[in-house]
């Protein structure tokens with residue numbers, strides 16, 4: 298009836314990054330490729346990680362992670378891995394760096410083209426355990442990719458696809474809230490709304506997994522209490538710790554499947570003409586999806602309302618819209634710079650996205666277009 302797995306080894310505490318060297322050693326690895334982005338390097342976080350973990354200053358670093366990871370960047374990462382004589386991959390960054398690191402580890406041992414490993418193209422059976430180990434060190438509290446089975450990548454032909462397999466789960470996640478204290482308020486809000494969306498969508502997914510539902514509701518409550526505090530004061534380590542835990546909880550549970558918010562934010566995130574943040578997109582799309590799903594949600598909306606501290610029959614769409622606005626996030630796709638003429642194409646992509654199967658209410662192309670229009 299259900300496949301329920303919770304297997305990731307997780308080191309979770311302020312200062313946990315000091316354990317990176319020992320965790321690599323336990324995996325039998327001694328020459329990691331650190332996959333990150335230039336912003337993380339410029340913020341001094343890579344120096345901080347190297348110093349705390351005892352890795353040599355000469356450790357191989359690939360800092361070419363784009364805002365949304367791409368097939369080209371994955372190939373460039375593989376070249377850096379080979380050039381450095383590496384035996385493992387350490388992701389240091391947000392969801393993009395972690396997803397890219399997963400793709401680099403995949404392509405080190407799995408021959409191209411990359412597209413054949415995409416979930417919707419039958420990739421699940423082609424991804425094997427024969428891959429170098431990956432350790433994920435998140436520097437945002439949002440994606441949950443550090444414990445997730447998926448990597449999202451934009452292919453050369455423009456499609457943004459999910460690469461999903463139990464073998465894509467990092468061997469170890471090192472969750473150190475101190476690494477998130479320098480994250481600017483806007484990114485704290487945006488990545489935090491990704492967590493909120495993960496907890497809501499995975500809770501609403503119709504798949505049978507009460508374990509995931511309990512964790513998702515706890516994560517949602519934790520996130521809505523902590524996120525405004527983390528946005529107001531980035532150095533509030535208690536709020537940062539709760540956000541990192543909520544992101545982890547969202548990531549642990551979205552094995553149950555996400556929903557229509559992610560069906561639409563995936564193709565929008567793949568647009569080449571405009572760079573759109575995944576979490577901000579989710580915050581903007583969430584109210585329209587909550588309204589659309591209401592007829593199928595039943596008692597689950599009452600449980601969400603309770604967690605949010607609202608009356609049982611409260612308008613969740615309205616509450617989440619106000620919550621995101623109070624965090625300083627934009628309210629519409631037009632405010633984010635999305636051109637209106639892409640909406641029909643985005644609706645076509647959304648209906649084929651891997652998250653669509655677990656939306657609680659069946660959504661056709663016309664439904665997606667209506668939700669995109671309502672969010673515009």
Ligand SMILES: [Zn+2]
Pocket residue numbers: 440491495559575579
């Ligand atoms: Zn997400």
